[in-house]
Amino acid sequence: MALKNPRADHYDRLETRAPKQREAALLAALPKLVAHAKRRAPGFTRILAQVDPAKIKSRKALATLPVTRKSDLTELQAMQRPLGGLNATPVAKLAKIFMSPGPVYEPEGRAKDWWRSARALYAGGFRAGDLIANTFAYHFTPAGSMLESGALAIGCTVVPAGVGQTELQVAAIRDLGIGGYIGTPSFLKLIVEKADEMKADISSLKKAHVGAEYLPPALRQAMLARGIRVTQSYGTADLGSLAYESLGPDGSVNQGMILDEGPLLEIVRPGTGDPVPVGEVGEVVITSFNRDYPLIRFGTGDLSAVLPGASPCGRTNTRIRGWMGRADQSTKVRAMFVTPKQVNEVVRRHPEILRARLVVEGESGNDRMTLKCEVKERPGGLAEAIVGSIRELTKLRGEVELVAPGSLPNDGKVIEDARKYG
Template sequence: MADNRFYDALETRDPAERQAAQWAALQAQISHAAANSAYFGEILAGVTGADIKSAADFAKLPVTRKSDLAARQKAKPPFGGLEAVARAKLKHVFQSPGPIYEPDGYDRDHWRFARAMWAAGLRPGDLVLNCFSYHLTPAGMLVESAAHAIGCPVIPGGVGNTELQLQAVNDLKPDAYGGTPSFLRILLQKGREMGLDVSSLKKALVGGEALPPSLRKEINDLGCFVLQNYGTADLGLVAYESPAMEGMILDEGVWVEIVRPGTGDPVAPGEVGEVVVTTLTNKEYPLIRFATGDLSAVLAGTSPCGRTNTRIKGWMGRADQTTKVKGMFVTPGQIAQVVARHAEIAKARLEVTSTNNTDAMVLKIELRGSGADITAAIAETLQAVCKVRGSVEAVGAGSLPNDGKVIADLRTYQ
């Protein structure tokens, strides 16, 4: 009889067996991408999987950077030539900030998030309140498809409408939550303040923003056991927590390298570097050596929970200045767009802070000359471009640091 703690037998297989199976899948994915994707056919220059016989061979292949996707897609819409199937085989096309466009297909649990949800305690029949956005971005569909793969019905809550969502929680008694941790805390706290019953929410899988220890404790103290995942709209699930909460376990459907930032060169085990991911199962959008811009490091040994795959330390910051605010990526390119729309701005620097586990951002600007207060207009542009609200503060000429930073992430987590 299968062990109910694990999603499938892949999670507990012998590491040598996993290595052999994933290497074969990796070689097949390289051949598929080179033969069917215009972009990979060009950068791999006729390479097939059979040519890649070792990790050293693989490390010689070019890295594709997430930070380059927006420009690449603009030059060759819609996907920059990275797609490897005909449009008729695609199910959705999503938009992430940049903008970056991502396709999905008709396969079951396309982003492979069911594994993370199972580790968080979800089981067939659990009712899931899904508070990720269903509008343009893939996050809402990502959770929904994973829940359906397990056999869980979904309340498609989306973002906002807090009081309506709390009424649904009171009436329908969902077992689990998917969404950002900050919104989960809001639901649990406000529900109690309104006298509504939110006690059914006992387990949660969160993502989209940091889960510092203080916020995790707040949510746990409110009666909901919370675990987090690490994934992207492009790649799907990369790693996830188990109840052991000792690092994050790599998904079975990816091949992960930790490389020196700005290069494709793998670092020594345990050294912090940039996370580079190759998908092993996504035939629609086969990403080979995809540099996420995120920093992490490999943890020695395996998880006490019994899963045998490699662990990483989780998200440890950005290898570039791109950051995430309230679940949305904010990039230096977006700040440049804001500046370009207002000729009065001589220099700008976005500062991101966190107070009581709530993110905030302020765009500090040096203006050319003096005149009418235009900070409100600039704030509107900032929200329109970045899809997240921030304030604008005019500062004296020459007061912003000359350190080359467009985005300064000043958050500290305790």
């Protein structure tokens, strides 16, 4: 299963471009994308009303545009069915419309490999002629179609298995000699356990590509011990494939996830549109160059961070640390909602604060909240002034604790809920 020459084994030549070349190409495409979205997608006509597309030709300029968050979609879509006007291609010209819980509607266009999953599968060792079971659901949600279209683009033969019916899954792998699995890591575990229970020979299964949930390292190891090499990728129902793992010469999995060649990534401080320094955990914000659904600064609500350095597989794109949790840390304190946006508003009012983290503690009905602020200097009255801002912005009483720069954890959290439950 090891790739003979992994450094040469790339999906296309885009993957090995010089990073400067890639960055130049993305930035050159940016003004056209913004113009296209403004012209064709009524939602962006409104959102970007004040924006001159020709001026959006740098990351700095991009960072001035508003972030449209995944959490805004339900409201936007209720205002304008079905896609909140964020689609540049009219619904009648699309291939499919999906419906995820919320409900949130997501489009699929008519281009081949519209979700760009082929690149991720290829990096995971999937090749033309491979027979694979796609166990993502095809009903309502896009995951099944997303991975199927990529597998077909590579030239794999797909068994559209969907989720559930574990015994049937095992029977299909055994009868057909299926070599590849696509789905969630937890469902892979269920299938393998069911095969053991049925004493079914599923040794044909050699590779698995997983996503949509956390992959425990122990599960990856346990699968490898059975001869199944697991790679993962990260994507969303709105944007398609965003980043993926690659393989080393010995078949081992390289650290981190490599960005897809399509989208432009920013990592921002949760609740804001402000990019964080390289390495700091924040919210994944994507600008998608998809012509049908040109999302500009789309806040995924997912946490990740840039992983410095290049992947040993020869792909030159930025690496990220994969999915690190959800960015939306809105929480209720004494029956009032406190949001990352409010916390960031407090920080904005006091230039002395470098970084802040609101820690909520206490027992049910007796919540205490403390804003821990990294500061270099501590001018008199600063803490008291911040307390005043907290009260004004959250309508709640909060303590303030001034701490040294670098002493807050790097986990993307703006609000930490440290209360005991249950």
